[in-house]
Amino acid sequence: MLSKNQIKFVSSLQQKKFRIEYNLFIAEGNKIVKELLNSSLVVKQLYATSEFLVNERIESSIETFEINEKELARISALTNVNQVLAVCEIPNYIFDIEALQNKLTLVLDEIKDPGNLGTIIRIADWFGIENIICSTHTADIYNPKVVQSSMGSISRIKCHYLDLMTFFKETKLKPQQPIYGALLKGENIYTKSLTKNGFIVIGNESKGISESITEYVTDKISIPSFSYYKSNEGEAESLNAAIATSIICSEFRRRE
Amino acid sequence: MLSKNQIKFVSSLQQKKFRIEYNLFIAEGNKIVKELLNSSLVVKQLYATSEFLVNERIESSIETFEINEKELARISALTNVNQVLAVCEIPNYIFDIEALQNKLTLVLDEIKDPGNLGTIIRIADWFGIENIICSTHTADIYNPKVVQSSMGSISRIKCHYLDLMTFFKETKLKPQQPIYGALLKGENIYTKSLTKNGFIVIGNESKGISESITEYVTDKISIPSFSYYKSNEGEAESLNAAIATSIICSEFRRRE
Numbered sequence: 001m002l003s004k005n006q007i008k009f010v011s012s013l014q015q016k017k018f019r020i021e022y023n024l025f026i027a028e029g030n031k032i033v034k035e036l037l038n039s040s041l042v043v044k045q046l047y048a049t050s051e052f053l054v055n056e057r058i059e060s061s062i063e064t065f066e067i068n069e070k071e072l073a074r075i076s077a078l079t080n081v082n083q084v085l086a087v088c089e090i091p092n093y094i095f096d097i098e099a100l101q102n103k104l105t106l107v108l109d110e111i112k113d114p115g116n117l118g119t120i121i122r123i124a125d126w127f128g129i130e131n132i133i134c135s136t137h138t139a140d141i142y143n144p145k146v147v148q149s150s151m152g153s154i155s156r157i158k159c160h161y162l163d164l165m166t167f168f169k170e171t172k173l174k175p176q177q178p179i180y181g182a183l184l185k186g187e188n189i190y191t192k193s194l195t196k197n198g199f200i201v202i203g204n205e206s207k208g209i210s211e212s213i214t215e216y217v218t219d220k221i222s223i224p225s226f227s228y229y230k231s232n233e234g235e236a237e238s239l240n241a242a243i244a245t246s247i248i249c250s251e252f253r254r255r256e
Numbered sequence: 257m258l259s260k261n262q263i264k265f266v267s268s269l270q271q272k273k274f275r276i277e278y279n280l281f282i283a284e285g286n287k288i289v290k291e292l293l294n295s296s297l298v299v300k301q302l303y304a305t306s307e308f309l310v311n312e313r314i315e316s317s318i319e320t321f322e323i324n325e326k327e328l329a330r331i332s333a334l335t336n337v338n339q340v341l342a343v344c345e346i347p348n349y350i351f352d353i354e355a356l357q358n359k360l361t362l363v364l365d366e367i368k369d370p371g372n373l374g375t376i377i378r379i380a381d382w383f384g385i386e387n388i389i390c391s392t393h394t395a396d397i398y399n400p401k402v403v404q405s406s407m408g409s410i411s412r413i414k415c416h417y418l419d420l421m422t423f424f425k426e427t428k429l430k431p432q433q434p435i436y437g438a439l440l441k442g443e444n445i446y447t448k449s450l451t452k453n454g455f456i457v458i459g460n461e462s463k464g465i466s467e468s469i470t471e472y473v474t475d476k477i478s479i480p481s482f483s484y485y486k487s488n489e490g491e492a493e494s495l496n497a498a499i500a501t502s503i504i505c506s507e508f509r510r511r512e
Binding site for chain 1: 371375378379381382383384386412446479481482483484495496498499502503506507509510512
């Protein structure tokens with residue numbers, strides 16, 4: 001049986017202010033929770049059905065509550081509840097700019113949609129991009145929708161929230177790293193030579209990369225359209241931000 | 257003022273059975289509706305605020321209702337209403353297999369998520385793929401969530417719902433077209449030679465391509481992972497179906 005306080009506590013973690021207050025976030029679903037249990041992240045509590053618990057070896061350090069699906073529905077952020085909800089500690093990754101030298105790093109300039117952000121984290125994981133720098137106006141990676149759509153990749157990718165202007169202004173890596181920016185008018189990514197290191201800036205879903213950040217971009221890149229329609233016939237205007245990210249990451253990696 | 261019957265009628269189009277009964281679907285939002293008004297699709301009714309109508313030249317054949325935002329919210333399928341909702345005719349595209357000769361065509365084997373389907377339609381539009389063949393269990397392209405996430409591309413891409421087994425069994429194009437299948441174990445798409453024509457089969461979000469359809473695949477392709485993690489450390493298992501589609505389409509087109 002769940003107490004009223006437990007329901008209140010777990011549900012509160014759907015809100016950012018309580019996630020910050022407790023330094024905790026929630027993750028749901030068999031696949032994701034199993035990944036988190038096997039990751040370096042710290043799981044503090046498990047709320048799970050007997051069906052889930054019978055198949056898992058749970059460490060004794062994790063406070064575990066066996067509940068039924070009806071109770072799970074009361075604390076869940078999902079429409080269709082699964083067998084398990086985990087309460088996890090928000091990790092404290094130290095941002096070390098030197099560690100980014102010679103690596104590819106994604107920079108998100110105000111990605112607002114939680115589904116897009118989660119998908120981008122999953123793409124980064126697939127393409128071996130360990131770090132994502134998020135502008136302070138990007139969605140919160142511990143928003144339950146982001147956690148769900150990242151499909152466990154959140155346990156492997158380090159996201160750092162920074163003021164992008166200050167970051168680009170003060171970043172003095174030697175040798176200087178290229179700053180690629182995905183823009184509607186840039187060099188054709190298929191024919192441009194790309195480095196194995198540097199930053200790839202992805203802009204907001206509707207506004208793209210903000211003007212002040214575009215100034216720091218050293219290499220403007222574009223994904224050409226192959227549409228049969230001309231722009232006056234209503235050609236597709238743009239790709240979704242996560243889709244553009246995937247094509248760009250694929251281009252950087254396939255050449256290695 | 258909207259009558260009760262109008263509210264009932266427009267809202268009913270959120271359900272597939274009424275879309276079939278009336279042969280109509282709804283689209284919302286300035287950008288999408290403007291694209292539809294300029295497309296070959298037939299817009300039958302517009303429910304719009306004065307703000308929208310003052311800036312648009314609406315053909316007299318379209319039944320137009322000026323309403324306020326509160327009324328719009330009553331017929332909208334969206335959480336945040338926009339200035340306009342359009343009721344459009346479902347087009348009757350004739351499926352001509354000969355027309356697919358020498359072209360790339362996407363085949364969706366049970367894409368269930370409306371957001372994924374809409375995104376895939378947008379990708380097809382960007383990469384000049386005019387036709388999508390959907391299995392009968394794929395989400396309905398006239399579902400409001402699909403229409404929204406396709407961002408207007410729905411007016412340009414022809415989707416055909418077919419029984420895939422029958423289709424592949426009976427398709428006899430000469431010369432034979434390759435049938436590419438996105439599978440977890442296939443040839444590395446980055447190094448495989450790809451044709452300018454054929455079918456690209458994308459599988460269901462969790463089950464992938466069904467076994468019976470895999471039998472017809474002539475060329476198994478995979479997107480390699482560049483993850484730093486090994487599979488026993490919980491490497492990213494797969495990419496989202498729309499993400500995989502975008503990377504595959506990009507690979508086919510960049511070589512042209």
